[in-house]
Amino acid sequence: MPASSNRTDVVATDPVCGMTVEPAGNTPSAVHQGEAFYFCSSGCHVKFVAEPGRFVSGSRRPTQDAAVTSVNEV
Numbered sequence: 001m002p003a004s005s006n007r008t009d010v011v012a013t014d015p016v017c018g019m020t021v022e023p024a025g026n027t028p029s030a031v032h033q034g035e036a037f038y039f040c041s042s043g044c045h046v047k048f049v050a051e052p053g054r055f056v057s058g059s060r061r062p063t064q065d066a067a068v069t070s071v072n073e074v
């Protein structure tokens, strides 16, 4: 493989506002149900962390209740 592009060209989508985000060292990120999410700003990061199931709902298995329960226990 040519090593012409050694940088990570991974592009993520901010689940909160839908913006395209290029993850960098200072990019706000969170892991929800084993999946990493990146955010355009700390504001979106805070919103996601507060209610991750609200932004990740739909195609995933209904394990969000478990996540919510664990939050309540803490």
Ligand SMILES: [Zn+2]
Residues within 6 Å of the ligand: 014, 016, 017, 018, 019, 039, 040, 041, 044
């Ligand atoms: Zn955003």
